[in-house]
Amino acid sequence: MPDIDFQHVSKTFGSKGFQALHDVSLTIEDGEFVTVVGPSGCGKSTLLNIAAGLLQADSGNVMVGKDVVRGPHPDRGVIFQQYALFPWMTVQKNVEFGPKLARVPAKERAERARHYIDLVGLGDFANALPKTLSGGMKQRCAIARAYAADPKILLMDEPFGALDALTRVHMQENLLRTWSEERRTVMFVTHDVDEAVYLANRVVVMESRPGRIREIIDVGLPYPRTEEIRLSDEFEDVRRRVWRAVYHQPSALGPDA
Numbered sequence: 001m002p003d004i005d006f007q008h009v010s011k012t013f014g015s016k017g018f019q020a021l022h023d024v025s026l027t028i029e030d031g032e033f034v035t036v037v038g039p040s041g042c043g044k045s046t047l048l049n050i051a052a053g054l055l056q057a058d059s060g061n062v063m064v065g066k067d068v069v070r071g072p073h074p075d076r077g078v079i080f081q082q083y084a085l086f087p088w089m090t091v092q093k094n095v096e097f098g099p100k101l102a103r104v105p106a107k108e109r110a111e112r113a114r115h116y117i118d119l120v121g122l123g124d125f126a127n128a129l130p131k132t133l134s135g136g137m138k139q140r141c142a143i144a145r146a147y148a149a150d151p152k153i154l155l156m157d158e159p160f161g162a163l164d165a166l167t168r169v170h171m172q173e174n175l176l177r178t179w180s181e182e183r184r185t186v187m188f189v190t191h192d193v194d195e196a197v198y199l200a201n202r203v204v205v206m207e208s209r210p211g212r213i214r215e216i217i218d219v220g221l222p223y224p225r226t227e228e229i230r231l232s233d234e235f236e237d238v239r240r241r242v243w244r245a246v247y248h249q250p251s252a253l254g255p256d257a
C-alpha cells in the first residue's frame with residue numbers, strides 16, 4: 001500500500017484565485033525517499049504543507065495509509081528550513097519533547113532521545129543549548145527530534161537551505177545514514193538539483209502556473225550513496241535529466257522574476 005497518496009490535489013490562494021496547485025496526483029511508497037524540485041513558486045511547499053495537514057486542499061485528498069489527512073498528526077514529522085528548536089531546552093530535552101507529549105515514560109524517552117542524538121552525531125552535545133550549536137548541528141537536532149517522535153513519514157521542506165555548501169553535503173550524508181538505519185518514508189522539498197538526485201529514489205519535478213508535476217525521474221542509483229556515486233557518470237546523467245526538466249520550463253524564472 002502506498003504511504004502517501006496525493007489524489008487530484010488542487011489549491012488556490014487569494015481573492016484573485018491564484019492556482020498554486022492544479023490536479024496533482026503522486027504516490028509515495030512505504031520507505032521511499034522522494035525529493036521534489038522545481039522553480040520558485042511552483043507549489044512545492046504548498047504540496048508538502050497539505051501532506052502535513054497544515055494546509056487544506058480545495059479539492060482532492062491526501063491519503064496516509066488508509067486515512068485521509070485532515071490535520072497535523074504525530075505520524076508525520078515536519079522539518080522546515082528554520083530550526084524550530086526550543087531555545088531554552090537542551091538538545092536532549094528538545095529531542096525528548098515529542099515522546100514526552102506522547103506520554104512515553106521518562107526513562108524510555110531519555111533513552112530514545114539519546115539513541116537519535118547519537119545517530120545524528122550530536123552525542124557530545126546532548127546537554128548543550130541550541131544557541132551554542134552551528135546551523136548544521138541545530139538542523140541535525142531537529143532531525144533527531146522528528147525521529148524521536150516516531151513518525152511513519154518525514155516531511156522536509158528545504159531543511160538544509162540555510163547551510164553552506166560543505167555543511168550541506170555532510171548533512172545529506174548524515175540524513176541518508178540515519179534513513180538507512182531507521183527507514184522512514186521521506187518527502188523532501190529542495191531547490192538544489194544535486195541534492196535532489198543524491199538523496200532520492202525518485203525525483204519529482206514540478207512546474208509552475210499552475211503548480212503541477214512535470215516529470216518523475218527514477219534515480220536508479222544504489223544506496224549507500226558514496227562520494228564515488230556522487231562523482232559517477234551515472235549520477236551526472238540523472239542530474240542532467242533533472243536539470244533540464246527544471247530549467248527548460250517556460251516559467252523557470254518563477255512568477256517574481
Ligand SMILES: Nc1ncnc2c1ncn2[C@@H]1O[C@H](COP(=O)(O)OP(=O)(O)OP(=O)(O)O)[C@@H](O)[C@H]1O
Nearest residue numbers: 013014020039040041042043044045046047191255
Ligand atoms: N498563504 C498564501 N497566500 C497566498 N499565496 C500563497 C500562499 N502560500 C503560497 N502562495 C503562492 O502559491 C505559490 C506556490 O507557493 P509555494 O511556497 O508552495 O512554492 P514553492 O515551490 O515552495 O516556492 P519556493 O521554492 O520559492 O519556496 C506561490 O506563487 C506563492 O506566492
